[in-house]
Each structure stands twice: as C-alpha cells, then as structure tokens.
Amino acid sequence: MSDKRKTTRRRRGSEQPTLQQVADAAGVSAITVSRALNTPERVNAETRVKVLATVERLGYVPNLVAGSLASSRSRFIAVIVPSLANAVFIEVIQGLQDTFERQGYQILLGNTDYNIEREYQLIRTFLGWSCSALVTAGLRHSEACRSLLGNWDKPIMEVMELGDALDLNVGLDHHEAGRCMARHLLGQDYRSIVYVGACLDRDYRARMRFEGHREVLQAAGLAAPMIELDQLGSLDAGAAGLEQVLDTCPGAHAIHFANDDLAAGALLRARRLGLTIPGDIAIAGFNGLPLGQHVTPRLTTIRSPREDMGRLAAEEVLKRLDAKRVTRRQHDVGFELLIGGST
Amino acid sequence: MSDKRKTTRRRRGSEQPTLQQVADAAGVSAITVSRALNTPERVNAETRVKVLATVERLGYVPNLVAGSLASSRSRFIAVIVPSLANAVFIEVIQGLQDTFERQGYQILLGNTDYNIEREYQLIRTFLGWSCSALVTAGLRHSEACRSLLGNWDKPIMEVMELGDALDLNVGLDHHEAGRCMARHLLGQDYRSIVYVGACLDRDYRARMRFEGHREVLQAAGLAAPMIELDQLGSLDAGAAGLEQVLDTCPGAHAIHFANDDLAAGALLRARRLGLTIPGDIAIAGFNGLPLGQHVTPRLTTIRSPREDMGRLAAEEVLKRLDAKRVTRRQHDVGFELLIGGST
DNA sequence: CGCTACCATGTTAGCGCTAACATAGTTTTA
DNA sequence: TAAAACTATGTTAGCGCTAACATGGTAGCG
Incomplete structure (x- = not known):
C-alpha cells in the first residue's frame, strides 16, 4: 500500500448517533451503555439513569444489525405460510405475533404461495438473518429444505397438522x-x-x-x-x-x-x-x-382453534428459547364439531 | 492485559461456513465471492461458475446481518398496519408483499393494534434494522413518531387515505x-x-x-x-x-x-x-x-382497489429506491360504487 | 509505442455492536 | 484479617461482510 495516503477511509453509514457517541456524551464506556439498554439490572441505578437520559437526549436508536452480528442472535422469528388469502393462516399468524411481539421478538413473514421451492428459498434467506426460530405451516418440505434445516440448531415449529415433525409440532388431526x-x-x-x-x-x-x-x-x-x-x-x-x-x-x-x-x-x-x-x-x-x-x-x-394454535406454538418455541424443559414435542389442539341447521 | 495469554479469544457464531471459507476453497479472495453472489456481472464468467459451484458444494448461506452492517443497507421494508383482523389490510399487504418480494425485499410486518404509541415503538425498532423504506397505513402519527421520521432519509409511504403526507402517499378520498x-x-x-x-x-x-x-x-x-x-x-x-x-x-x-x-x-x-x-x-x-x-x-x-393500492405503493417506493425520477408524490387510486339490490 | 481506459481481482479497513476477559473497589466468609 | 466472592465498569478483539482504494493485465488508439 502507498506510504503516506492514510486518508482514513471513512465510511459512516447514516448520521444516526452511535453507542460510542452516547457513551462519550454520558462519560462512560460503550459497553456500559450497551448494558444499560440490554441488561439494566447489571448497571448501577445512578449510572443507568444518566445513560438513559443521554440516550433520550441524543435520540439514539440502537443499530440492531450490528447488535445481531456481534451476538450472532437476532430477535427474529421466521414464519412461513402458504397464503395470506386464507383467513385460517391469518389467525394463526395473529396468535404467533401476539405472543412473540410481547416477548420482544419480531416476525419475519414469508409467503410461499403453496410453492415448495419458494419455501426453500425463503428459509435460506431467513437463515441468513440469524433467526432465533422457524415456524412453518405444514409438514411437507422439499428435500433441499430438509437437509438445510437438518444442520440448523434452533427451534423449528411445524403447525397446522400433526405427524412426523422435524422438531416441535402443534396442530390437529x-x-x-x-x-x-x-x-x-x-x-x-x-x-x-x-x-x-x-x-x-x-x-x-x-x-x-x-x-x-x-x-x-x-x-x-x-x-x-x-x-x-x-x-x-x-x-x-x-x-x-x-x-x-x-x-x-x-x-x-x-x-x-x-x-x-x-x-x-x-x-x-x-x-x-x-x-x-x-x-x-x-x-x-x-x-x-x-x-x-x-x-x-x-x-x-x-x-379449529387457530389463534390458540398460533399462541401455543409461540409459547412452546419461547420455552425452548429460554432453555426450559421440553415437556412434549407434539401438541394436539383438537377441534369441535359445530352442528348447525345446514345438515 | 496479561502478557502471554494470547488465547485467541474465539467467538464463532454458528458452524455455518463463511465467505472466507468459500473463498479459500475456491482459491479466490473473499471479495470475489461476494461479487460473484451480489454483482455477478462484475466477475469473469469462468471464475463465477467456479465460485458458485463452491458455494453450492459447501452449502454456504450468506450472513445477511453482516452484509447489512457492512453496507448499511438491509433489504427490509417496514410495513405497519393497525390490524390483521381486517381483510382490507391483508389485501394491501398482499399487494405490497407480491411486489417487494419479487425485487428481493423482505417485509417486516408490524401490527399496532390501533395504538399510536405502539406505532412509535415499532418504527423505532424497524429503523434499528436499517430498513430501506417504510410503508405505513394512514397519515396519523404521534408527535414523537413524526420527529423520528423527520430525520430519516429513506422513502416513507403512507397508504389508505390521501392528505398531507410525510413523503409518498397512495390512497383514496x-x-x-x-x-x-x-x-x-x-x-x-x-x-x-x-x-x-x-x-x-x-x-x-x-x-x-x-x-x-x-x-x-x-x-x-x-x-x-x-x-x-x-x-x-x-x-x-x-x-x-x-x-x-x-x-x-x-x-x-x-x-x-x-x-x-x-x-x-x-x-x-x-x-x-x-x-x-x-x-x-x-x-x-x-x-x-x-x-x-x-x-x-x-x-x-x-x-376500493386494495391489492392494487399495495402494488402501486410498492412500485412507487421501488422507483425511489432505484433513484428514479419522482413523478408524483401522491396517487389517488379511486373507488367504484357497486349498486346491488340492497338499496 | 506510449498513453489512457478498462477489466478482473485483490488488500485493507472498517460497519456498530457485544462476548470475553480484566480490573478496581466493596462485602462476605472462614 | 487474608482470601474468596461479588459488584460495577472498562479494555480488547472480533462478528462476517462490503466500500474504497490498489494493482496488474489487456485492449484501444492516435
């Protein structure tokens, strides 16, 4: 490399303040700001207040991309359904979303349009986002997809039907x-x-x-x-x-x-x-x-208890993520015959 | 720091192969693999084939989190709706998803439950993911939300109704x-x-x-x-x-x-x-x-042409992302009176 | 033939954050 | 009272990728 041209190859992404800038403004180190935001109980109350005030004052928004890269954990849950046109899947998604968002997880929604090849592509992309778990509708997948998921060490939840599942399974017969x-x-x-x-x-x-x-x-x-x-x-x-x-x-x-x-x-x-x-x-x-x-x-x-199915699926995944005991891999949510006047 | 304990503080996230490993296996440099995957036209055809074969052989899945951090661009589009229970929003989402996914963008779906404070929280989180654009249902936002978005330099699209928009606007009167x-x-x-x-x-x-x-x-x-x-x-x-x-x-x-x-x-x-x-x-x-x-x-x-509204909104955002001319900021998708026997 | 232009590939230095370890001060324990 | 344990904070070194610049080779051109 040329000798003197130390033109400090700058490359700031946005004009957003960074953790370091908050730390400087608050007179602490970057890691202390990180802890004040992510594990507040591990920071002295006084320091915490000072840091959070600075965060507020500077309008700091944490860069979750950087955080995920550093920790190799994102708070994404991949959810894959075959269609949004069908109210059934929407209700399952609502149950999932409700439960996951409450715990600070963000759903990454994928729609296969009933195309099993598309499912593979979506899963590939989602793995690239370091998702914490995968929830997918149904037990049928392509061979490529199965082998991709075989090497994956995060919880996999298959919903809707019951059967020979990859990992967790919530559904009905x-x-x-x-x-x-x-x-x-x-x-x-x-x-x-x-x-x-x-x-x-x-x-x-x-x-x-x-x-x-x-x-x-x-x-x-x-x-x-x-x-x-x-x-x-x-x-x-x-x-x-x-x-x-x-x-x-x-x-x-x-x-x-x-x-x-x-x-x-x-x-x-x-x-x-x-x-x-x-x-x-x-x-x-x-x-x-x-x-x-x-x-x-x-x-x-x-x-069929669709929203409950979503909720239960999410809870089981969360248990897994919290390293709780795996009581049962499979849950039958059952169904109920409603007899109307049409028969 | 202690002198000798150079215990090479390893911290590999997953067991997934990395770009560098693919590069080594293919006998090229990391950047060439990156280019073969992201801008294939900038790599010699022969090299490209060799690299892609290695990618396939090793089952390499690109780490999109790292890529986003390095480029400070994610291919996420934040989409915020007040409810999933209403078919209207689902159809708009379908139009959006269809168009965006075709261009390789992933939707990050947020549900405010008609809570304007929740909208602010969601937008904050989504900004942290370096989204490429934001699509939100409606023109009403909290003050905090407006000021957060005021400093943001990416396209913002407000759909459903027409009016005094922050940036782009597709809807009906x-x-x-x-x-x-x-x-x-x-x-x-x-x-x-x-x-x-x-x-x-x-x-x-x-x-x-x-x-x-x-x-x-x-x-x-x-x-x-x-x-x-x-x-x-x-x-x-x-x-x-x-x-x-x-x-x-x-x-x-x-x-x-x-x-x-x-x-x-x-x-x-x-x-x-x-x-x-x-x-x-x-x-x-x-x-x-x-x-x-x-x-x-x-x-x-x-x-109301809901799916078309989603599609048009997505197209306008994509034009912006491609730095195309901004023809119009506002589009009225109109509506149609359907006269049935009920009146 | 020397010059510029361009093509294909490589080298270096981050992106912004957190894990892992380090350190200093304080409290508890034997 | 010294050692162990704990608390609060700091230092260092990456996470895996791409932007920016560098380099060497080939082609084009007057």
Whole structure:
C-alpha cells in the first residue's frame, strides 16, 4: 500500500448517533451503555439513569444489525405460510405475533404461495438473518429444505397438522376431522354424500380430511365421490361447486366441503336458487369461520382453534428459547364439531 | 492485559461456513465471492461458475446481518398496519408483499393494534434494522413518531387515505366515498338514513366517510344520525347494529354502514328476522368484499382497489429506491360504487 | 509505442455492536 | 484479617461482510 495516503477511509453509514457517541456524551464506556439498554439490572441505578437520559437526549436508536452480528442472535422469528388469502393462516399468524411481539421478538413473514421451492428459498434467506426460530405451516418440505434445516440448531415449529415433525409440532388431526364430519353426516341419515375440495394437491390437508371422510363412508358400504375445483377456497368457487354437484350428481343428499368459504358460497348460492337446506341438499364445511354462524341456516362445520394454535406454538418455541424443559414435542389442539341447521 | 495469554479469544457464531471459507476453497479472495453472489456481472464468467459451484458444494448461506452492517443497507421494508383482523389490510399487504418480494425485499410486518404509541415503538425498532423504506397505513402519527421520521432519509409511504403526507402517499378520498354513497342513497329516495360505524376514534377513516355522508345529507336539509358500535367491524357487530337501529330509529329507511362486515352482518340478520331488503330497510356498506356479492340481495357498496393500492405503493417506493425520477408524490387510486339490490 | 481506459481481482479497513476477559473497589466468609 | 466472592465498569478483539482504494493485465488508439 502507498506510504503516506492514510486518508482514513471513512465510511459512516447514516448520521444516526452511535453507542460510542452516547457513551462519550454520558462519560462512560460503550459497553456500559450497551448494558444499560440490554441488561439494566447489571448497571448501577445512578449510572443507568444518566445513560438513559443521554440516550433520550441524543435520540439514539440502537443499530440492531450490528447488535445481531456481534451476538450472532437476532430477535427474529421466521414464519412461513402458504397464503395470506386464507383467513385460517391469518389467525394463526395473529396468535404467533401476539405472543412473540410481547416477548420482544419480531416476525419475519414469508409467503410461499403453496410453492415448495419458494419455501426453500425463503428459509435460506431467513437463515441468513440469524433467526432465533422457524415456524412453518405444514409438514411437507422439499428435500433441499430438509437437509438445510437438518444442520440448523434452533427451534423449528411445524403447525397446522400433526405427524412426523422435524422438531416441535402443534396442530390437529385432519384425518380424524374428516372422519368426524362423515360420521355426523351418516348419523343424519344422508347416504349420497359428495366431498368437494379445491386444489387438493396444494391444500393437502383438505385431502387428508377427504381420506378420513372416505374411510368412514367406505366402512359403511357407501361410495365416496369427490369433486375437485380448480380455484382455491372462495365463495365463488363454492357457488360453482354447488352447481357442479347439482349437474353431475343429481341424487346427492349432502355435500361435505373442504372448508367454510366453499360451503358458505354454496349455501348462499343455494338460497339464491331457491333450494331448501338441508331438505334439498345438506351442506357442511370446515374451519368454523364466523360467517358460517351468520348464514341461515347456520352452517354445520368443524371449528379449529387457530389463534390458540398460533399462541401455543409461540409459547412452546419461547420455552425452548429460554432453555426450559421440553415437556412434549407434539401438541394436539383438537377441534369441535359445530352442528348447525345446514345438515 | 496479561502478557502471554494470547488465547485467541474465539467467538464463532454458528458452524455455518463463511465467505472466507468459500473463498479459500475456491482459491479466490473473499471479495470475489461476494461479487460473484451480489454483482455477478462484475466477475469473469469462468471464475463465477467456479465460485458458485463452491458455494453450492459447501452449502454456504450468506450472513445477511453482516452484509447489512457492512453496507448499511438491509433489504427490509417496514410495513405497519393497525390490524390483521381486517381483510382490507391483508389485501394491501398482499399487494405490497407480491411486489417487494419479487425485487428481493423482505417485509417486516408490524401490527399496532390501533395504538399510536405502539406505532412509535415499532418504527423505532424497524429503523434499528436499517430498513430501506417504510410503508405505513394512514397519515396519523404521534408527535414523537413524526420527529423520528423527520430525520430519516429513506422513502416513507403512507397508504389508505390521501392528505398531507410525510413523503409518498397512495390512497383514496374517504370523505368523497362517504359523499358518494350518501348521494346514491338520496337518489334512491331514502330520506331517513342512519350511519352506523364502529370505534370511529380508532377507525378514523370511517369517520371521514361519515363526515362526507353528513355533508351531503345536511346539504339536502336532512338530519344525519349516527350510531357508534363498540366492537370493530365484524358480522356480529353488524347484526347488533341492525337491531339497535330497529330499536332506536324505528322510522329509518336506510342504513349506511361503515364497512361491508357490518353491512353483511346486518343483512344476514335482517333476513333471519324475516325483514325485506330494501323494502323494510335498505343497507349499504363500504369495501367491496366478495361476501357482499354473494348475499341476497347483493350489497350496495363501494369497492376500493386494495391489492392494487399495495402494488402501486410498492412500485412507487421501488422507483425511489432505484433513484428514479419522482413523478408524483401522491396517487389517488379511486373507488367504484357497486349498486346491488340492497338499496 | 506510449498513453489512457478498462477489466478482473485483490488488500485493507472498517460497519456498530457485544462476548470475553480484566480490573478496581466493596462485602462476605472462614 | 487474608482470601474468596461479588459488584460495577472498562479494555480488547472480533462478528462476517462490503466500500474504497490498489494493482496488474489487456485492449484501444492516435
């Protein structure tokens, strides 16, 4: 390097004051300011007051990027869901956010659009942010993703369904939910029951429910016809689904929809067509959305405790982060059959 | 410091390979690996291939925290909304996320729960992450928040409503939307019109719409009664609102609800009560949610282009980040009156 | 052919913070 | 009363990356 040109290669990022500047202004060392902010109980009360006043006076905002690099811990929690269009995931996120933010963690939200490759990319990026934990919806991941997570030493929480999880798991048994509704429909003496779902390759939990449903019908010696729509859960798709059933299965007594959006769309369309429910056709859903309780007749459905699922998932992750005992890796949050007038 | 104890104070964060390790393995310098990953066009094709193969082989995941510190740029966009329970914000977020993620930006989502003090805290934290830009719902902020943002040199985008913005602004005119619906109702010859809102101090945009509504009614020489519910937009609240109107304003011809959730709740309840719509009571909403088009009769409402609003907001921010010309600071996305059978 | 221009890559010095260890003063313990 | 333990604060050395400048080679040009 050239000899004299010590032009002190300056590179200040922003004009924000730094920890060091606060320390100088307060007449202490940088580490004392750091401690006053992060572990106040380890600083003498008098010093603490002086430092915090200086922080306030200078309008100091801690650079969390630098802090994370130094400590190799960020207070990020990666949360990955397949869609934001579905109220179900929103409610889980609310439960997560509520619990995590209360503890000073920030959620990094990723949306895969039901694309398993996209999930891998998101997880890669999130690992680069030194997240403290990962919460992801579902148990299905790409091979690349599994091997990436295999080398990761932070808590991993898989929510929504139960099964063979990577680490922690909070969810419900979708096969059993499908069986439960099918049993209810049989109990009401419907014999010709159609299952209507949408995009079951992506919404594979709906397929699990169908499998449970089919099991029960077959055990009763009945056929289990299924119709798959090509648009994800929406009122429109449900209305279309109803019409498709009326066209192609004229003798159907009941329709078991994969979710409440579809079921409510069908129910509203049926009423508009002047059909009697459940006389002409019975309708059942899944999720327990509020809408189902406001339509007439009330929708028979299965309520899943979504916000609680998020909350419980977050609590279990927090326990892990606090190095608390791991009591159980798996939690079944269950579900509840809500019987309305629609069946 | 003691003389000999050069115990090389090691502090490796994780076991992840670093840039330097990739560089050594590939036989180049660290900066070349950095360039191969971040500005591949500035590296010879042959070298690039060799480096990327090594990256792949070692399973290297870039430490984004370190990168952000060094460059004092993160690819975070702070997004602050008052609630996730409201579909309106979700759709705006979807528009934002879709556009930003496509450009490699990650959204940091904050939820204020309609608490203006919480907004300040969130913004403080987000500034600490060296966000590239801030998108926030609404123009109302605390004094502390304004002064914090005053010193900030990155793009700030305020969405949802139009007005005196800090920087960029994409939204619609809520006063005008209120006027528009009031004019429609007058045009249908309703004379006794009640406005029903919920928590109008928090949902102040609904209050703006009420003010537009009141202006029009008063100009026509009519009273503009208003009922405020104490539960934010939900079907339940709407049903309760309808009953309150029936009780307290027995001569009402029409109800102008602050949003579609309330309106749909009222409409469904009215039908359950056996009322004729719009004969016994006319009902109007705001938002243009799909549900409004599925109830019978269809709900008269105002559709706001929410996802487009998010998309446009993101595009404007991206233009700024690319140092493109700032054509306009403010964009009115407009709205559309949807006339259904409910009025 | 000497000059500038440019391309590909390297060297050095931080970014702003915290972990790890050090030190001085005070209290407790045997 | 000396040693051990604890309290409050400071010093040093990175965390893993990129900006800024440096260097050597090749091409272009009059």
